[in-house]
Amino acid sequence: MSASPPTTGPVLHERLLARLRLRHLKLIDALAAQAHLRRAAEAVHISQPAATQLLRELEDLLGLALFERHARGMRITEAGRVLARHARVAIEALASTAEALAQHAAGQQRPLRVGAILAALSLVRPALPALRAQHPMLRLAIEEASIERLLAGLQGGALDLVLLRQPATVPEGCRFEALRPDRMVVLAGAGHPWTGRKRLRLRDLSGARWVLPPPHFAVRQALDAAFAREAAPPLVHAIQVLVPELLPTVLAEAGVLAPVPQSALDRLDGALVQVLPLDLQAPLEPLGMLYRRSDAEGPLAPLVAFLSTQAAA
Template sequence: MSRIPEAALIHSRLRLRQLRLMLALEEFGSLRRAADEIGMTQPAATKMLHEAEGLLGVELFERLPRGMRATPFGETVIYYARMVFAELSGMREELAALESGNLGRVTVGAIPALASGLLTRTIATLKKSHPRLSMSIQVDTSDVLVQALQQDQLDVVLGRIPTGARADDLLFDSLGEEELCVIAGAQNPVASATNLTWTELQGMTWVLQQHPSPMRAIVNQAFHNARVDIPSSIVETTSIMTLLSLLQQTDMIGVTPRSVVEDYPGRHLLAMLPITFEPRLPPFGLITRRHRIKSSAMQAFISAVKAEQALAAN
């Protein structure tokens, strides 16, 4: 029979100061220094640790000849203690924002293709209805953004869950799919071709996203399916503007979602090449942490994204 008590008992008896002590013990590895850090005597800290271990029914720290070290049980408690205090800090920020008349702050990650379309439209709409909402935007590939989300550096990601990501703590709300296309500048000699093969394009310079982004994986898969080596001349960038500028000024070619080309004001300066992708990108959507409580600012942003995507789909 498990020694771990029911959640209701933990909720009623575990105290924030006990969690603060765990974090201090993890940081200093010494009961005396941890006690000093949170402003209590060493005997009182020892008693508090015993009470927490008694409540949870497990040993949280090993007593070593010199100092203390968290057990696997202790490491789990420390992980959740950090989340508790991060959420409390978020609560304080939101209360302060509401007090000053702001809705609060939301930190958003977006993949480049969505940053120039869906995200831009969402921000424009949201700032009309919530002018004092503070927003911070990071544009990067899905693998970088999801890692930042899991480290609590972002509130929400507009992108894809990368292959191999530890996704058990993520929630994914699908918004749709995108079709990829190979593009060139209108001045490129291949722009006027009526039919092209992967072999013909293999020797050109390609502008692609870095590994291990989902889009790069799809491009590599397309070459593999065509039994053609991956190009040896590649320029890597996550910037849509850098990609489009390079294509217009050189004879390089690149890959981007079709929506980026269709939304681009200089559409006449680009050409979609007559070659199709068999592998498809996974759906894009809103990615959040499973156990993260959504602030008012997060909820407002998520609702606005869904509304903009619904408008675009109609």
């Protein structure tokens, strides 16, 4: 299609509220997964001509091309990716709503849905026995996910509370409460010669190879900032490890180091790894909880109060 630029956000929002249908969202979600109109139509149980009509309606409604057609199928555009991502959030939110309503009709209380980044699991892992003791009737469903998925889940209603680092911008209608400070530490394998030193500087580790997380990770950004002050980039190890429990295997190699959040140390075997005596002045954004303000006095209140009390202890 020859798409015209979309109008302003508020006007487009009103247009979506008036004309968008759930079938549009189901189709765009299926198309993003299938990249083929016939297979997407089969996935949502409609005919291919009906799918073609729905897609045309959606692109006309938005004034944007969502897919580029080619001989072997369809290629999603950037606008299509944005819409498909939010369509998935909306579909998951509806699934959560349906589950909650079904449980309500059956006289059951649905579990509170908690999402967390890997480092923030340390906020709940040691506290679970005490939480169970204080609130034996409280039901929780805890999952790990990326920050992007957590924020989308909270805003879309699929999650009730998320545990993560303090975001640069708190979503509208939400509250972030810091629970624990954090900082970057550097690990080496047990018995490494550097672990016996009383004090190290980053320049002393110039020959080391580093197991680095992706650039958007907070601990990677802290390490990059430290190396920038030394005007020398780190040597990168060939293996990237994002699961703390796998780090000792890689750190057993000579001269291999890894930056990790201090909050992740409880997931590592202290007999296999050691923290190097580096004073890098590398604080990370604090770990805490983010939730919708409107939920603060509802079923979520006992969990929020418990986590606040645990942090203050």
